[in-house]
Amino acid sequence: MYYIYTDEAGTSRPEPVCVVAAVLIQADRHWQKAASMLEEVLDLMVPEKLRPGFIFHAKTVLNGYRxxxxxxxxxxxxxxxxxxxSIPQALKTAIVIGKVRRDSPVPQQFSSKPEDYHHLLAFHLCMARANKYIKDHGQIDEIATIVAEDIPKKKNLLREIIKVSLNEIDINExxxxxxxxxxxxxxILQxxxxVIDRVIDTIHFCEKNQAPLLQIADxxxxxxxxxxxxxxxGDLLVHSILKSDLIWSEWQGPASSWVFSFDPKHYAP
Structure with missing residues (x-):
């Protein structure tokens, strides 16, 4: 069974891009190692006076401790x-990304704010791509559950969106x-x-202190x-994750998703 730990960034109106990331944790193989690695990194890198009760939020780490x-x-x-x-790379597991540019069109029938639509689309793209990876590389009957940070105002929308299948596009140049x-x-390898059909139950919303691996997804x-x-x-951080560089121009379509698999046995377009 896989846990899909997921978090998002860039969901507010002024942001140019919305990103939803997921870390795929195979329960028996990865969970204990991931939790131990996270604690070791925090013990090593967080000053002793700040360590008691410290919960990692990347935005706060960068901007909140000036x-x-x-x-x-x-x-x-x-x-x-x-x-x-970079913990997923050390574990040889996978990171999944769903990305939507904030200037992407919004369907006329969508009645909420444009930023909500972009968030929902990025979330679905990420979860569907994670679902495909698990179907392609997990056991024949492998299932998964989604763990997300508790965002009260979007719970119902996120729970409903995973029940929907997106239309396939004709992939050509x-x-x-x-x-x-x-x-x-x-x-074309893309x-x-x-479809999201390997996820059981509903999305499990938790605080980061209740589900510590959410800090990695963050x-x-x-x-x-x-x-x-x-x-x-940004380039430094992505290089830390991938140990290689992304080509920025390849990510400038309105919406996209990808799996970065660190398992040498699993190539995952």
Missing amino acids: EFDAVWPKDERVGLIGMVA HNVIVTKKDRIAGR TNAT ACAYSFRRYLAQQSD
Whole structure:
């Protein structure tokens, strides 16, 4: 069974891009190791006077501790975000990303705020891509459950959106941004991921102190959002996660999703 720990970044109106990230944790293989790695990183990187009761929120780590610059310089705080976000790579598991540009069109029938639609779409893209990875690489009857940070005002919308299947698109050079990997392969490697059928029950909403691995998803979402929004340290953070660079221009379509699999046995377009 997989736990899909998920968090989002860039959901407020002024942001140029909304990102939902998920960390795939196979319960028996990964959970204990991930929890231990997280504690070790926090013990190593968080100043002793701040460590008691410390809960990792990437945005707060970067911007909320400026008065502590003397004892916790910014470069060390950025380093903490990168180390937390790199835990999936150390575990040889996968990170899933759903991304929607904030200038993407919103259906006329959608009655809520545009930023809510973009968040819901990014969430569905991420969950459907995670679902496809589990179906492709898990056991034949592998199931999953979603764990998300508790956001009271969006609970019902998020719970409903995972019941919906998106329309598949015709993947060709006219409908997608052809990537460097596509060109090297001589064919388009990108795939549709539209169905969420391996998730059981509903979304489990928790605080980060109740489900500590949400802190890893937080670090991943924040890092990719900073990179895709071309904000400072974004390239450094994404390189910490992937140990390689992304090509920013390949992510400039209105909406996209991808799996970054660190398991050498699993290539996951």
